[in-house]
Amino acid sequence: MRAVTVRPGRQDAVEVRDVPDPAPGAGELLVEGVAAGVCGTDLDIVAGDYGWAPPGRDRLVLGHESLGRVRHAPDGSGFAPGDLVAGVVRHPDPEPCGACAHGQPDMCRNGRYTERGIKERDGFAAELWCVEPSCAVRLDPCLARGGVLIEPGSVVAKAWEQVERVGARAWFEPRRVLVTGAGPIGLLAALFSVRRGLVTHVLDRVTDGPKPALVRDLGAEYHTGDIADVLAAVRPDVVIEATGAGPLVLGVLTGTDAYGIVCLTGVAPAGRDLTVDAGAVGRDLVLGNRAVVGSVNGNVRHFRQAADTLAAADQDWLERVITRRVPLDRAADAYAAARSGADVKVVIDLDPSAS
Amino acid sequence: MRAVTVRPGRQDAVEVRDVPDPAPGAGELLVEGVAAGVCGTDLDIVAGDYGWAPPGRDRLVLGHESLGRVRHAPDGSGFAPGDLVAGVVRHPDPEPCGACAHGQPDMCRNGRYTERGIKERDGFAAELWCVEPSCAVRLDPCLARGGVLIEPGSVVAKAWEQVERVGARAWFEPRRVLVTGAGPIGLLAALFSVRRGLVTHVLDRVTDGPKPALVRDLGAEYHTGDIADVLAAVRPDVVIEATGAGPLVLGVLTGTDAYGIVCLTGVAPAGRDLTVDAGAVGRDLVLGNRAVVGSVNGNVRHFRQAADTLAAADQDWLERVITRRVPLDRAADAYAAARSGADVKVVIDLDPSAS
Numbered sequence: 228m229r230a231v232t233v234r235p236g237r238q239d240a241v242e243v244r245d246v247p248d249p250a251p252g253a254g255e256l257l258v259e260g261v262a263a264g265v266c267g268t269d270l271d272i273v274a275g276d277y278g279w280a281p282p283g284r285d286r287l288v289l290g291h292e293s294l295g296r297v298r299h300a301p302d303g304s305g306f307a308p309g310d311l312v313a314g315v316v317r318h319p320d321p322e323p324c325g326a327c328a329h330g331q332p333d334m335c336r337n338g339r340y341t342e343r344g345i346k347e348r349d350g351f352a353a354e355l356w357c358v359e360p361s362c363a364v365r366l367d368p369c370l371a372r373g374g375v376l377i378e379p380g381s382v383v384a385k386a387w388e389q390v391e392r393v394g395a396r397a398w399f400e401p402r403r404v405l406v407t408g409a410g411p412i413g414l415l416a417a418l419f420s421v422r423r424g425l426v427t428h429v430l431d432r433v434t435d436g437p438k439p440a441l442v443r444d445l446g447a448e449y450h451t452g453d454i455a456d457v458l459a460a461v462r463p464d465v466v467i468e469a470t471g472a473g474p475l476v477l478g479v480l481t482g483t484d485a486y487g488i489v490c491l492t493g494v495a496p497a498g499r500d501l502t503v504d505a506g507a508v509g510r511d512l513v514l515g516n517r518a519v520v521g522s523v524n525g526n527v528r529h530f531r532q533a534a535d536t537l538a539a540a541d542q543d544w545l546e547r548v549i550t551r552r553v554p555l556d557r558a559a560d561a562y563a564a565a566r567s568g569a570d571v572k573v574v575i576d577l578d579p580s581a582s
Numbered sequence: 583m584r585a586v587t588v589r590p591g592r593q594d595a596v597e598v599r600d601v602p603d604p605a606p607g608a609g610e611l612l613v614e615g616v617a618a619g620v621c622g623t624d625l626d627i628v629a630g631d632y633g634w635a636p637p638g639r640d641r642l643v644l645g646h647e648s649l650g651r652v653r654h655a656p657d658g659s660g661f662a663p664g665d666l667v668a669g670v671v672r673h674p675d676p677e678p679c680g681a682c683a684h685g686q687p688d689m690c691r692n693g694r695y696t697e698r699g700i701k702e703r704d705g706f707a708a709e710l711w712c713v714e715p716s717c718a719v720r721l722d723p724c725l726a727r728g729g730v731l732i733e734p735g736s737v738v739a740k741a742w743e744q745v746e747r748v749g750a751r752a753w754f755e756p757r758r759v760l761v762t763g764a765g766p767i768g769l770l771a772a773l774f775s776v777r778r779g780l781v782t783h784v785l786d787r788v789t790d791g792p793k794p795a796l797v798r799d800l801g802a803e804y805h806t807g808d809i810a811d812v813l814a815a816v817r818p819d820v821v822i823e824a825t826g827a828g829p830l831v832l833g834v835l836t837g838t839d840a841y842g843i844v845c846l847t848g849v850a851p852a853g854r855d856l857t858v859d860a861g862a863v864g865r866d867l868v869l870g871n872r873a874v875v876g877s878v879n880g881n882v883r884h885f886r887q888a889a890d891t892l893a894a895a896d897q898d899w900l901e902r903v904i905t906r907r908v909p910l911d912r913a914a915d916a917y918a919a920a921r922s923g924a925d926v927k928v929v930i931d932l933d934p935s936a937s
Binding site for chain 2: 325326329331333334335336337338388389392393395396397398400468471472473474476477484485486491492493494495496497498499500501502503504505506507508509510511512513514515516517518519520521522523
C-alpha cells in the first residue's frame with residue numbers, strides 16, 4: 228500500500244512510498260484510508276522541527292487527522308465492515324502516569340505518550356491503517372466527506388469542556404464568546420459555540436477569502452482589527468484563542484467580562500519578545516476572578532463529542548471549511564499549499580475512487 | 583463609641599473619632615470590636631487611592647479584617663452573647679447579578695457590590711459594630727487572638743477552592759506547592775497547603791525577620807532567589823501567587839509541572855512594563871494543559887472554611903504572624919507601620935481591656 232512518509236528531524240521532502248500492508252494485531256480493526264487532514268503540526272514535522280519515527284525506524288507515516296472506512300472488524304469489536312471511523316491520536320505513556328491510567332492521555336503528565344503520525348506511531352495518511360477499537364470512533368454516514376474534521380473537532384470539544392468545567396467552579400451562565408482566528412480550530416470553536424446558543428464573534432486578519440462568509444453563515448459575527456477594540460466591544464464571557472500568536476495571547480489575558488474564561492488552543496513559535504504591564508494583567512485577572520486555561524489534544528470522549536456535533540452540523544458548511552483536496556500521489560502539494568496559508572483546511576484524499 | 587475613620591479619595595490623615603453607637607437593625611447582632619487587621623487595601627484607602635464612603639457621607643469607618651465578641655444577639659439568630667465572631671466583607675449588589683443572587687458576591691459580575699470598610703459600608707475598626715447573622719461567622723474560643731486573621735484566611739480558602747475546582751476538570755492529585763510571598767496571605771496559603779498534606783515551598787525576598795522561621799515551623803521550605811530557578815527546582819503542581827509583583831506574575835505563568843495550576847491572589851500597582859516572549863508563554867500553557875486563575879475576596883462559605891482551618895492550627899504560630907498590635911487611640915501608627923513593610927501583620931486592638 229502507499230503512505231505519506233517523512234524522516235522526522237530532517238528537512239528532506241515528504242515521500243509517498245510503497246510500504247508493506249499493515250497487519251492488524253489481535254482485536255484490531257483494519258481500515259481503508261478515506262482522507263487525512265493537514266495541520267500546523269504536520270508542517271512542523273515536514274520542516275524537520277518536530278516529530279519522532281517509531282523506535283528502530285527513520286521514517287514516520289504522517290497524518291493524525293483521519294477518516295477511514297472499516298474493511299475488517301473482529302467479532303465483538305463493536306464495529307462492522309463499511310463503518311466510517313476516525314482514530315484517536317494520542318496513546319497513554321507506558322508508565323502510565325495518573326492521567327493516562329485514568330483514560331486521559333490528553334492530560335499526560337510525564338510527556339512519554341505516543342501519537343499517531345507525530346510521535347513514535349505511524350499515522351493515518353495511508354491507504355490502509357489499523358486501530359484498536361478503543362481508539363476508534365464510529366461516525367455517522369453523513370460525515371463521509373466532512374468527517375476528516377473530527378480530529379480538530381476533538382481539540383475544540385476538549386477546549387469547550389475545559390471552559391465549562393473551569394466555569395463551573397462558581398455560578399456561570401456565559402452569553403458572549405469571542406474566537407480569535409478563523410482557521411479550522413477557530414471555525415469549529417465558533418460552530419460549537421453557536422450550537423450552545425451563545426452569541427459568537429470571530430476575529431481574524433483577512434477580509435477576503437472564504438473565512439468571513441463561513442463565520443457569518445454560522446450566525447456569528449466576523450471582526451477584523453485590534454484585539455483590544457474587539458474585546459471592548461464584545462466583552463466576552465469566554466474567549467477561545469486559536470492562533471497562538473503572541474499579541475493575541477497577551478491581548479486576551481485582559482478585557483474579558485468579569486469571571487471571563489480564556490481557553491488557549493493555539494501554538495506559535497517562541498522567540499519574539501513583547502512588552503506587557505504584568506502588574507495590570509495580574510490585577511485584572513485577580514480582581515475579575517478571571518481564568519486562563521491551556522488545552523491540547525483530546526481523548527476518545529472528546530472525539531465522540533466531536534463526532535456528535537459534526538454529524539448534527541450543516542454538512543455543506545463543513546465541506547466549505549475544506550478548501551483544498553489533493554490526491555495521495557500528489558501529497559507533497561498538500562503540505563506546500565497548507566504552508567502558503569491561503570487555504571483554510573487542506574486534505575489528502577486517500578481513496579482512489581474519490582479522486 | 584470610637585472608630586477609625588478616613589475620608590476616601592483624600593490623602594488626609596486617619597482619624598480616631600467619637601461617632602454615634604451603631605443601632606442594630608432588625609435581626610442584627612451587636613458586636614464589641616476585639617481587633618481589626620490592616621492590609622494593603624487599607625493603605626490604598628488611607629493614601630486616597632481607593633475606597634468609597636457610605637452614600638451621603640464623606641467619612642468611612644475603616645477595617646475589613648474583623649474580630650469581635652457578640653454583646654447582643656436576637657433570639658433565633660443562632661448567636662449568643664460572648665460568641666467570638668468575624669464579619670463577611672462583601673455584600674451583594676442591589677440588582678443582583680447572577681453570582682450575587684446565588685450567594686456568591688465574591689464573584690459579582692457588575693461590580694456594584696458593597697464592602698465593609700472599603701466600599702460604601704462602614705467597616706469593623708470600631709468599638710462596636712452591627713452585622714446580619716448571615717454575614718457573621720462564629721469562631722472557636724481558641725481564636726480569641728488569632729481570629730483576626732479569618733478574613734485573609736477566607737481569601738486563602740477561596741484561592742484553594744479555585745485551585746481544587748479548576749484541578750478537578752480532569753485527573754488531579756497535586757503533590758508540590760509553591761507559594762510566592764511570605765506575607766499574611768502567603769503564610770496562610772502555606773498553612774492551608776501543609777494541612778492538605780502537600781509538600782510546600784515558599785519564596786520571598788527577605789532573609790531576616792520572622793518569615794523564614796514562620797515558614798519552616800509549618801514544615802515548609804523557605805526559598806529566596808530567582809523565580810525561574812525555584813520553579814525549576816520545585817516543579818510545583820500548584821502555585822499560589824501572593825505578591826502581585828509583575829516579575830512574579832509573569833514568572834509563574836511558565837515552569838509549573840504539566841497540568842500545573844497557578845492561582846493569582848496578589849494585586850500590585852500597574853504601570854511597569856516588562857518584556858515577555860508571549861509565544862513561549864502561550865505554548866507552555868497550551869502544551870502543558872496549564873491553568874491560571876485569579877481569585878479575590880471570599881464569601882461566607884470561605885469564611886467558615888477559614889474559621890475551621892485556623893481553629894485547628896497552632897495558635898502560637900498564628901499569633902506570631904501578627905507582628906505588631908497597636909491600641910485604638912494610636913491607630914494611625916498601625917497604618918504607618920504597615921506601610922513601612924517591616925511587619926508581617928499589623929493589628930489594631932479595639933478592646934481597651936486588651937491594651
